[in-house]
Amino acid sequence: MKIENRTFIVSGGSSGLGLATCAELAKCGAYVATLDIQDLPDAYQRGGGDHIRYFKADLTxxxxxxxxxxxxxxxxxxxxxxxxxxINCGGVATAAKMVTSDGTPHSLDLFEFALNINVVGTFNLTRRVLEHLVHIEPEGKDGERGIVIMVASAAAFEGQQGQVAYAASKGAVRAMTLPMARDLGRFGIRVNTIAPSLFISPMTERMSEKVHKSLERELVFPRRFGEPEEFAHTCKMVIESTYLNGETIRLSGGARMPGRL
Incomplete structure (x- = not known):
């Protein structure tokens, strides 16, 4: 599918992977409507000019x-x-063990918080966009109407200690990918998920130096955290590659997360 002169709705576009994606699509001639709870208007103009517009929305x-x-x-x-x-970039990371050393169980509120944003928020935004996308005039030899991109995580495959809620939410996103693609195939709408591993983001920037170095030891090549622009380039590739459908793409540099730090 061509990117130029199309409008893409991106959640979580105020920072990190979402912001890089907005900038990349705008650079390719797309119009980007970014939905986020954080109102940072200057960021939306970075590389986008009149091609990026911000709409405040809480994914819950x-x-x-x-x-x-x-x-x-x-x-x-x-x-x-x-x-x-x-493109569903909006999400949260949570950390809590099932039971603490003093016997306190994992917070139910925290578990529901992770699922409400990462799973329900992704599902709900997608269905709301689909209300309109199914009526778009198809184009090209395949009659394609559009695309859904969801964001999982390496935790969907190798959740670490303390990631039960987060891994459950990202595993659910991964599990939705194929059945959603099968549902939407008759409309000429593709569905793919990207599962990034260690990327530079507001989430990883809060890590201590000790944790950062521990994770770096698990990297294969390149021996560094991924850059937001590399995630954005992957989104671009997924949009343009019409035969890519129903897949979860690992973006990990060959790394596999250890069970514990």
Missing amino acids: RDSEIAEAVSQAVKWSKETGAKLGGV
Whole structure:
């Protein structure tokens, strides 16, 4: 699918992987509607100019998601850049063991928090975008209408100690990929998931130096954390590669997460 002059809705576009994705798509001539709870308007203009627009939305509130998507679709009609799909970069990381040393069990609220944002938020934003995407005029020899990209994690494959909630949420995203692609194939809409490992992001920047060095020892090549631009380039490749469908792509530099740090 062509990126130029299409509108993509990106959640979590105020920082990290989401912001890099917004900038990359705008550089390729797309219009990007980014949904985020953090209002950082200067960031949305980085490399995007008039091609990036911010819509405030909390991924746990259906009414805010529906309104933001509606406004993004309205904007796409104003620019003439028809809707191309949704990229779900919005998410949270949580850490807690099932039981602490004094016998305190894992917080149910924390577990539900991780699932509500990472799973329910991804599912809900996607379904809201699909309401509009299925009505887009198909294009190309395959009659493609658009794409859904979801974001899992290496934790979906190798969750570490303290990652029960996070791994469950990202594993669920991975599990949704193929059945969603099968549901949407008749509409000419593809679904793929990217599962990044260790990337430079607001989440990893909060790690201590000890934890950072411990994780670096598990890297294969290159021996560094991934850069947000490399994630964005992968999104670009997924959008442009029409035969890529129903897959979860590991973006790990060959690394596999250890059971514990």
